[in-house]
Amino acid sequence: MKFAIRAGRVQGFLFTSAWWGWVYLGERVPGVVYCSMGKRIAGGGAGVVRGPGPGHGQGSGDGGALFARGHLLQLAGLSAKELRAILGRARVFAGHDADGSDDPKAWRERLRGKVVANLFFEDSTRTRVSFAVAAERLGAQVINLTSVGSSISKGETVADTALNVAAMGVDGIVMRHKSSGAPHLVVRTLAERAHSYDDAGRVCSVINAGDGRHEHPTQGLLDIYTIAERFDRLDGFDLSGLTVGIVGDIASSRVARSGIVGLGALGAKVVCIGPPTLVPRSIEAMGCTTTHDLDGVIGKLDAVNVLRIQFERHDGGGGGGEKMPGASNAVASVREYYEVYGLNSARLAKLRPGAIVMHPGPINRGVEMSSEAADSGQSMVLRQVRHGVAVRMAVLEMCLNASAQGR
Ligand code: MLT
Numbered sequence: 001m002k003f004a005i006r007a008g009r010v011q012g013f014l015f016t017s018a019w020w021g022w023v024y025l026g027e028r029v030p031g032v033v034y035c036s037m038g039k040r041i042a043g044g045g046a047g048v049v050r051g052p053g054p055g056h057g058q059g060s061g062d063g064g065a066l067f068a069r070g071h072l073l074q075l076a077g078l079s080a081k082e083l084r085a086i087l088g089r090a091r092v093f094a095g096h097d098a099d100g101s102d103d104p105k106a107w108r109e110r111l112r113g114k115v116v117a118n119l120f121f122e123d124s125t126r127t128r129v130s131f132a133v134a135a136e137r138l139g140a141q142v143i144n145l146t147s148v149g150s151s152i153s154k155g156e157t158v159a160d161t162a163l164n165v166a167a168m169g170v171d172g173i174v175m176r177h178k179s180s181g182a183p184h185l186v187v188r189t190l191a192e193r194a195h196s197y198d199d200a201g202r203v204c205s206v207i208n209a210g211d212g213r214h215e216h217p218t219q220g221l222l223d224i225y226t227i228a229e230r231f232d233r234l235d236g237f238d239l240s241g242l243t244v245g246i247v248g249d250i251a252s253s254r255v256a257r258s259g260i261v262g263l264g265a266l267g268a269k270v271v272c273i274g275p276p277t278l279v280p281r282s283i284e285a286m287g288c289t290t291t292h293d294l295d296g297v298i299g300k301l302d303a304v305n306v307l308r309i310q311f312e313r314h315d316g317g318g319g320g321g322e323k324m325p326g327a328s329n330a331v332a333s334v335r336e337y338y339e340v341y342g343l344n345s346a347r348l349a350k351l352r353p354g355a356i357v358m359h360p361g362p363i364n365r366g367v368e369m370s371s372e373a374a375d376s377g378q379s380m381v382l383r384q385v386r387h388g389v390a391v392r393m394a395v396l397e398m399c400l401n402a403s404a405q406g407r
Helices: 007-020 063-068 080-093 104-110 126-137 158-167 182-197 217-230 254-265 281-286 294-300 334-341 345-350 381-405
Strands: 002-006 023-029 032-037 115-120 141-146 172-177 205-211 243-247 269-273 289-291 303-306 356-358
Touching: 063 080, 063 381, 080 217, 080 254, 080 381, 115 126, 115 158, 126 141, 126 172, 126 205, 126 217, 126 381, 141 158, 158 172, 158 182, 172 182, 172 381, 182 205, 205 217, 205 381, 217 254, 217 303, 217 356, 217 381, 243 254, 243 294, 254 269, 254 281, 269 294, 281 289, 289 294, 294 345, 356 381
Parallel strands: 115 141, 115 172, 172 205, 243 269, 243 303, 269 289, 303 356
Antiparallel strands: 002 032, 023 032
8 A cells, every 4th residue: 555645744644643553654756755554575574664653662563573684773673682682782892891802803803895885865974974983893894875976866766776785785784864764665675676686685784874753773772872881781781760851852853762762671761851842742652751841850860862953854934033043833932942941051950960961963052952061071972972883883793794694
């Protein structure tokens, strides 16, 4: 069953219908998004691809089945055991392993001879560089492709680009795309067409580096890792007893969705905080609570993860006449938003002793947090970035090896 809807409408459709499960979105032609429901991936045996569904923090969905075949498209559907396996491996690469038995000099042999293609159809600084550094530390060769300077700017679809790159024999595709479900579409297309470009019908790994408003799984993992490190939970990654606040533009955030799912699966309580236009109650179906009162809850948080307002994903608005990073119907005034939800020095002082401040970047200083908060001793922002490399090394190693075994 397929139907085309304008891209902007579909983003909203995905969000409000996310709890129905089996939602799958992908871009076939520029500006048009196709939605197919309950589609089974043919040929690759990767199972049914779904968008976020009810209770996926508890292990429903097919994230685990996809991961077993060498793809990391979402944290939804991964079991706590699978999450711990990735995080445990990241611990080795971060140099935090208990016995230090894994020799860093041997890391460059792990993916020697493999090729990883970074396909970034949307802007990125941290994620793209971090995947490249991670792949190179494991000995892989990295090829970078962005919309500017490639045939994507000539109207080629994401699926065609991925097919062509796969036909060159790459071992892994790391991709970012503005459409939720784009990496699922790529996995499905690669599996359906595998025999047309590979004699043995082999499918390379696909790793989601952020798809629309859906998920950003490696960001979720590195956020979890950072919290576990600070609260001495690296043995077993059990986050029970910790409360994590995610503040800001939850509605548009793939970072929030991966965080809610992953943190919840490992036992943390998650509370999403922000104005009603950015924090819909429906997000609670993913296993978190919501509040619009930051000041009422800030003193109860162990970690506060502050998100950027994703103006690029909002419908244009008046902007209250102020100079804004982008016009938005969801945020009438950036100044007012900062007053009510910005992490300023007064709110920093209300945090529990030992509580930490996080941000996935890029930070808009003076919009969602002050420079004082971003640069404070409680700020883990640069540790998050550091841990991102270790997490991505773990993900690349596990995914590329899993897909090689399936070959
Ligand atoms: C993302 O790609 O979602 C970023 O890591 C967060 C942001 O863009 O604000």
